[in-house]
Amino acid sequence: MLTRRIGGVEVSAIGLGGMPMSLAGRPDRARAVETIRTAVDRGVTLIDTADAYSADDSDFGHNEELIAEALKGVDGVLVATKGGHTRTADGDWALNGRPEYLKAACEASLRRLGVDAIDLYQFHRPDPDVPTAESVGALAELLDEGKIRLAGVSNFDPAQIREAVEVLGGRLASVQNQFSPAFRSSEPELELCAELDVAFLPWSPLGGISAAGRLGQEFSAFAEVGAAHGVSPQQVCLAWMLAKAPQVVPIPGASRPASIADSADAVHLELGEEELRRLDG
Numbered sequence: 001m002l003t004r005r006i007g008g009v010e011v012s013a014i015g016l017g018g019m020p021m022s023l024a025g026r027p028d029r030a031r032a033v034e035t036i037r038t039a040v041d042r043g044v045t046l047i048d049t050a051d052a053y054s055a056d057d058s059d060f061g062h063n064e065e066l067i068a069e070a071l072k073g074v075d076g077v078l079v080a081t082k083g084g085h086t087r088t089a090d091g092d093w094a095l096n097g098r099p100e101y102l103k104a105a106c107e108a109s110l111r112r113l114g115v116d117a118i119d120l121y122q123f124h125r126p127d128p129d130v131p132t133a134e135s136v137g138a139l140a141e142l143l144d145e146g147k148i149r150l151a152g153v154s155n156f157d158p159a160q161i162r163e164a165v166e167v168l169g170g171r172l173a174s175v176q177n178q179f180s181p182a183f184r185s186s187e188p189e190l191e192l193c194a195e196l197d198v199a200f201l202p203w204s205p206l207g208g209i210s211a212a213g214r215l216g217q218e219f220s221a222f223a224e225v226g227a228a229h230g231v232s233p234q235q236v237c238l239a240w241m242l243a244k245a246p247q248v249v250p251i252p253g254a255s256r257p258a259s260i261a262d263s264a265d266a267v268h269l270e271l272g273e274e275e276l277r278r279l280d281g
Contacts, residue, residue, distance in 0.1 A: 001043030002242075002267035004249050006120060006199040007150040007173030011078050013242055013267050015046030015201070016260055017253035020209050022053040022063035024091060027255045029066065036070035038257035042264040045077050048176070048201065048251045050124055051109050052085035052093065060087055064112040080120035080174070080201075081109050082154055084127065084135065097127025099138035106142055122152035122176055132160050136167040143171060152176060154203075158192050165196065176201040176251070181219045181237060181279075182211065194245035205241055205250040206234050206263075212252075221278045231269055238266035240279045 002013040016039040021032040036047065053063035064081055071077055083105035086094045096102075106121060121142060123135050139151040152174030153164050165172045175193050177186045179202035186202075193200035206212035216223030216233030226236045234252070241250045254260035271279070 001045075001264070003045075004199070004246060006046070006078065006080075006152075006201075006249065007171075009078060009119075009150065011046040011249065012044045012264075013249060014044060014238060014264050015048055015080075015249055015251035016044050016263075017203060017251040018047060018049040018063045018067055019053045020253040020255040021066060022055070022059075023209075024055045026055070031257075032066055032255065033070045035254055035257050035260055036067060039254070039260045039264065040071075040074055040077060042261055044260065044264055046080065046249065046251065047071075047077060048080045048203075050082035050085065051105055051112070052082070052087050052124065054087055056091040057087040057089050061108065061112045064109055068113050078119040079113060079115075080122060080152070080176075081113065081118060082122040082124040082176075083109060084124035095125060095127040095129075097123065097125075097130035097132075097135035099130075099134055099141075102135060102138040103142065106147055110147065117146055118148045120150040120152055120174060121148035122154050122174060125155040126160060132156075132163055133167050136164045140168050140171070143168070150174070152199075152201075156189070158188050161189060161192055161196075161198075165198075172196075172198055174199040174201055176203055178203050179241070180205050180207045181215065181222065182207050190244060190248065194247050197247060200245070200248050202241055202248065202250045205252050206237055209253060221281070225271070225275050225279065229269060231265070232262055235262060235266040235269055236271070236279070238263055239269040239271050240276060242266070243271055243276055
């Protein structure tokens with residue numbers, strides 16, 4: 001497995017996104033656990049979760065508990081989780097970026113994951129009612145207290161990323177933003193992370209839960225390049241992202257063992273310059 005670094009920690013160049021295993025319509029627990037363990041067997045050492053990955057507010061923290069169960073007895077996997085998103089009774093999403101909330105959310109995540117310190121804790125999404133510096137300041141305090149080993153942010157624009165770097169005193173380890181063939185507007189954030197040598201973790205890199213299977217149909221270049229190499233369009237997509245910058249670590253979601261096994265194999269695919277230009281186009 002090709003590796004990359006997040007805040008100085010070496011991880012697999014492809015991670016596993018846990019979100020599809022906990023939303024409404026999720027797989028049964030046995031299949032979800034098998035998916036996580038298959039990822040580890042294929043060399044994946046980065047698993048992304050969040051306290052808000054659940055069907056609604058009644059099972060808040062579902063994905064963290066699932067991952068903790070699947071990783072019992074497993075060493076060497078960096079688990080990244082997030083706080084700052086909340087869920088409502090009807091399954092909708094809400095925000096809470098207040099420092100006191102983020103600290104309490106971190107404590108709850110520590111309990112669900114069963115660890116003394118969270119490997120990577122990320123502020124899930126800016127709250128327009130709370131200054132960014134105050135929310136990120138909570139992460140700085142959690143770092144200082146040893147509750148988290150690395151700090152990151154998610155869904156931040158370039159100005160907010162630079163502010164986070166300043167508030168954290170240069171300790172920003174990661175930025176987790178949406179990026180895919182269908183969503184390329186976060187190229188500036190990716191380029192900034194490459195400039196700052198901060199890990200960039202694309203979420204929904206294959207287009208999201210409902211669209212990943214249609215990637216080759218909607219973006220024919222990925223299907224054509226895949227056919228030439230005898231691999232899936234999804235593998236081509238992940239290899240294309242890896243070629244963008246050494247700071248890029250895609251975290252494709254999966255709810256089936258076969259899906260993450262295919263994604264993990266993307267590290268073996270080398271694309272030529274002409275192929276990359278076609279995919280960029």
